[in-house]
Amino acid sequence: xxxxxxxxxxxxxxxxxxxxxxxxxxxxxxxxxxxxxxxxxxxxxxxxxxxxxxxxxxxxxxxxxxxxxxxxxxxxxxxxxxxxxxxxxxxxxxxxxxxxxxxxxxxxxxxxxxxxxxxxxxxxxxxxxxxxxxxxxxxxxxxxxxxxxxxxxxxxxxxxxxxxxxxxxxxxxxxxxxxxxxxxxxxxxxxxxxxxxxxxxxxxxxxxxxxxxxxxxxxxxxxxxxxxxxxxxxxxxxxxxxxxxxxxxxxxxxxxxxxxx
Amino acid sequence: xxxxxxxxxxxxxxxxxxxxxxxxxxxxxxxxxxxxxxxxxxxxxxxxxxxxxxxxxxxxxxxxxxxxxxxxxxxxxxxxxxxxxxxxxxxxxxxxxxxxxxxxxxxxxxxxxxxxxxxxxxxxxxxxxxxxxxxxxxxxxxxxxxxxxxxxxxxxxxxxxxxxxxxxxxxxxxxxxxxxxxxxxxxxxxxxxxxxxxxxxxxxxxxxxxxxxxxxxxxxxxxxxxxxxxxxxxxxxxxxxxxxxxxxxxxxxxxxxxxxxxxxxxxxxxxxxxxxxxxxxxxxxxxxxxxxxxx
Numbered sequence: 001x002x003x004x005x006x007x008x009x010x011x012x013x014x015x016x017x018x019x020x021x022x023x024x025x026x027x028x029x030x031x032x033x034x035x036x037x038x039x040x041x042x043x044x045x046x047x048x049x050x051x052x053x054x055x056x057x058x059x060x061x062x063x064x065x066x067x068x069x070x071x072x073x074x075x076x077x078x079x080x081x082x083x084x085x086x087x088x089x090x091x092x093x094x095x096x097x098x099x100x101x102x103x104x105x106x107x108x109x110x111x112x113x114x115x116x117x118x119x120x121x122x123x124x125x126x127x128x129x130x131x132x133x134x135x136x137x138x139x140x141x142x143x144x145x146x147x148x149x150x151x152x153x154x155x156x157x158x159x160x161x162x163x164x165x166x167x168x169x170x171x172x173x174x175x176x177x178x179x180x181x182x183x184x185x186x187x188x189x190x191x192x193x194x195x196x197x198x199x200x201x202x203x204x205x206x207x208x209x210x211x212x213x214x215x216x217x218x219x220x221x222x223x224x225x226x227x228x229x230x231x232x233x234x235x236x237x238x239x240x241x242x243x244x245x246x247x248x249x250x251x252x253x254x255x256x257x258x259x260x261x
Numbered sequence: 262x263x264x265x266x267x268x269x270x271x272x273x274x275x276x277x278x279x280x281x282x283x284x285x286x287x288x289x290x291x292x293x294x295x296x297x298x299x300x301x302x303x304x305x306x307x308x309x310x311x312x313x314x315x316x317x318x319x320x321x322x323x324x325x326x327x328x329x330x331x332x333x334x335x336x337x338x339x340x341x342x343x344x345x346x347x348x349x350x351x352x353x354x355x356x357x358x359x360x361x362x363x364x365x366x367x368x369x370x371x372x373x374x375x376x377x378x379x380x381x382x383x384x385x386x387x388x389x390x391x392x393x394x395x396x397x398x399x400x401x402x403x404x405x406x407x408x409x410x411x412x413x414x415x416x417x418x419x420x421x422x423x424x425x426x427x428x429x430x431x432x433x434x435x436x437x438x439x440x441x442x443x444x445x446x447x448x449x450x451x452x453x454x455x456x457x458x459x460x461x462x463x464x465x466x467x468x469x470x471x472x473x474x475x476x477x478x479x480x481x482x483x484x485x486x487x488x489x490x491x492x493x494x495x496x497x498x499x500x501x502x503x504x505x506x507x508x509x510x511x512x513x514x515x516x517x518x519x520x521x522x523x524x525x526x527x528x529x530x531x532x533x534x535x536x537x538x539x540x541x542x543x544x545x546x547x548x549x550x551x552x553x554x555x556x
Binding site for chain 2: 114115116117118120121168169171172173175176179182183186187188189190191192193195197200201203204207208210211214215217218219236239244247248249250
């Protein structure tokens with residue numbers, strides 16, 4: 001499997017996901033599951049193929065993490081759909097997955113075989129995969145926040161509860177990612193936390209989501225403030241994921257650089 | 262304002278008060294000197310901290326502030342300050358050394374330390390409250406708050422006791438001296454003999470794997486043979502030995518290997534906190550968010 005065949009797998013997966021999203025609007029539930037899961041299987045087949053041919057998990061470069069992100073969006077989408085039956089959720093997750101697939105097609109970045117020794121660890125896959133899954137869920141929570149802020153007083157309890165649950169699960173995975181990272185760092189570098197720019201932003205993001213969680217518990221009525229807070233949280237998350245590459249405070253300092261030259 | 266029950270307004274004011282106090286401390290005392298916390302000072306501080314938490318909890322009915330600290334509004338406001346300071350730290354380049362601007366060393370910035378101390382007090386009181394009013398459905402709450410308290414407090418107090426040394430061993434010559442970060446020579450009480458350094462490269466000559474076959478001799482007469490490579494440290498007598506570097510000009514032909522020796526007596530407690538937090542996060546998955554009240 002090579003990166004050249006990505007376009008075909010991506011096309012197949014996107015068509016299946018789009019079909020799933022279409023059937024969600026038509027309320028044909030069985031077809032929703034069949035199409036979406038088939039699309040997920042096709043996409044995962046590519047990831048697996050890359051994994052085998054690269055002789056390492058495809059998790060190192062920015063492009064490879066985007067691969068997982070596009071994979072987890074429909075996964076998160078179908079989980080939310082099966083629990084809350086939102087007709088639009090699969091359209092949204094498909095659209096976002098397409099965006100990330102397009103970025104990978106038009107700006108693939110480096111996909112070389114080499115994996116520096118520091119990344120050769122059993123912690124590597126869980127650390128990154130857990131983070132990507134969390135990013136997908138928290139992305140969905142952000143969209144819910146925007147949606148509720150636009151609809152204002154038409155917002156229902158069910159929508160607020162869905163957002164809370166997305167954040168709960170997303171935050172749990174964010175915590176796993178951070179703590180797995182700490183345990184790994186101790187084995188690789190000798191210290192579990194060094195306030196490297198990426199770690200600082202991970203802490204800032206984690207703290208912001210904790211503010212949301214506590215605010216929801218302490219002041220359930222102030223859900224609009226909580227929605228605005230979710231937007232702040234998401235900005236932090238994006239800075240942590242890729243924004244720090246453009247921040248003067250972090251440039252060239254982070255040990256979390258994906259693209260080794 | 263200051264009418265019971267206190268709200269987030271009071272919380273933000275208390276946080277602001279801590280910031281001002283911190284700024285004054287920074288101005289008078291200069292940046293926080295973490296090395297002063299070395300054993301046994303950190304133990305004394307830990308005992309004091311636990312006592313303070315116990316007294317606060319015992320007096321919660323008499324002193325309203327202590328009771329309020331267990332409320333959500335205390336947590337929200339304190340976390341907001343902590344998040345804001347973390348964002349500031351992420352935006353301002355952090356540097357080492359002395360005489361640098363205050364915000365360029367956030368970890369030595371008194372307001373940062375005071376806010377985190379406040380946060381740990383709140384977390385401990387909340388955990389204690391749930392521990393003493395034991396309910397099965399509150400287990401996730403307990404795990405999260407106790408876990409974060411144990412992890413952060415032991416990581417912070419234990420930091421001054423961490424020893425990091427660098428040892429360069431040449432093939433066939435046992436080495437017992439090591440250098441600290443300032444270049445001072447230390448004898449960590451163990452010697453490393455390098456038998457062989459091996460290295461594999463990718464076709465583009467970036468390193469694929471490098472490892473050192475070594476024997477470690479300890480002062481108490483043990484000798485341990487093993488291989489040290491990146492991500493696979495060797496543990497001997499409380500020291501963890503990491504593969505750190507080699508002669509990068511000679512690459513696979515390197516005649517020496519550089520090791521990092523790390524000793525962290527508080528690591529058990531940090532790990533305990535981390536595992537409690539992982540268990541707490543797992544619970545978050547299963548217990549899910551509470552149903553919201555009517556909008």
